[in-house]
Amino acid sequence: MKNTRLFSNMGGLPGQSELLSSKAVFTTAYAVIPGSVMRDIVTSVLPHWAGTRAWIISRPLTGFSETFSQYIMEVAPGGGSDKPEPDARASAAIFVVDGEMIVTFEGEEKALRTGSFAYLPAGRRWTLKNTGDVPAKFHWVRKAFEVVEGLKAPPAVFTHEDDCEISAMPDTDGRWATTRFLDPNDVRYDMHLNIVTFEPGAVIPFLETHVMEHGLYVLEGRAVYRLNEDWVEVEAGDYMWLRAFCPQACYAGGPGRFRYLLYKDVNRHTKLW
Template identity: 80%
Template sequence: MPTYFSNVGGLPPQTQTLSSKAVFKTAYAVIPKTVMSDIVTSVLPHWEATRAWIISRPLSGFAETFAQYIMEVAPGGGSVRPEPDSRAQAAIFVVEGEGVITCLGEEHPLRAGSFAYIPAGMAWTFRNDGPSAVRFHWVRKKFKVVEGLEPPPPVFTHEDDCVLHPMPDTDGKWATTRFIDPGDVRYDMHLNIVTFEPGAIIPFMETHIMEHGLYVLEGKAVYRLNEDWVEVEAGDYMWLRAYCPQACYAGGPGRFRYLLYKDVNRHPDL
């Protein structure tokens, strides 16, 4: 049964020690769950009864291609004007509660494990009619238009309805849930779930053009980030710059799963 970490907020006690694995470097950053407190939230225009933890944003020396939010919408909250930038596409993944996205005149109920992709320039709304808060990840990225290529359509699905694709020669111990067809070049971003069974590894130092945002949904592991090994667990977030070497060892005792953003299917800007 999938689990999705969603316990953000609160404030540490005055007795809390100040040591932390939080780090900001030129090649990567680690934002652990322990620093995602109430005092680092943002409120956003045209969102009612809502707060956001903005864990990535375009910034010199940090994320270049995307912004990623953890959104918390209280009962009765939501927005009829959620996106201020017509160039921005949205990828949403729900980790707790229920909500509704309305897009192209159709309502799409969401629950934990639901995924939504909304193309740039397409109007949408979000509301929470339920009795409890809904929490979801919202990735915003400026869409890179390609002449002669039609824009991508919206996607609404759930993890339960998606196939878990094992990586070659891993006996299924390392696998990916893909919400968007990786062969469809109309899309210039993906938001996937990567799953490692206990003992599974990334068996080489991945070094590639894709920028990453990784939010740990379940379990714990040690992750190689450039020259460092960092222990991460559910609720921690990692940003990896393009070409930052990475590897992973998921020692257990349970599964290790994270939500993975990457930019894809486009030439680099020159």
């Protein structure tokens, strides 16, 4: 299954005559940040990044989701950073939705393009440069890596969604499937960043209720998503942020397939405070 266009049309500003209503919501169990509110005036400029702006769409909050931050980065041609990560504890997962760039990891250049994925282990040296003629846009998930005594640090991963096997969920005839960039059985990794794909009419047929936190960014299509007690219509460019144990389900109504980028924390014991 080759990728089609991935949503990357952030920015701009609505006209003065447009309605103020929106499906943006922040609750005690989940948040919805629709693409319509990811405008120019809510971007951040980051230290040591040139020609770059960022939409910070999640960050650790006490009593809510606490394991990760997720940025949408837009890097102008020639822009980038020689010091992208200020925290030596932070591992990074990157997924490119538009353009081209070079990530130099431990002195080795890696070319990334639309649909590319990279996992960069904590405490390792990397830089990023937009080498193309158009802005490069990518998701950047940052997580403080949870070290486990006696377990080796995970290696870096560079791949592309076209080169990854799509795994169908059991008893779905391939209508609900997942592209996994990291081996789910490799406990060295403490997070996953996957692409979940639903064909029109496919569903999550029960209310998932589990300990993993989620960031879900819609790359393509539209659906109705159950979040706690609410059904919410979502489409390409929308972001959902779920705390642990928030019930969730999904119905992909079509007409095309529905795909989203999914973060979750995995492979670690719960902390006992």
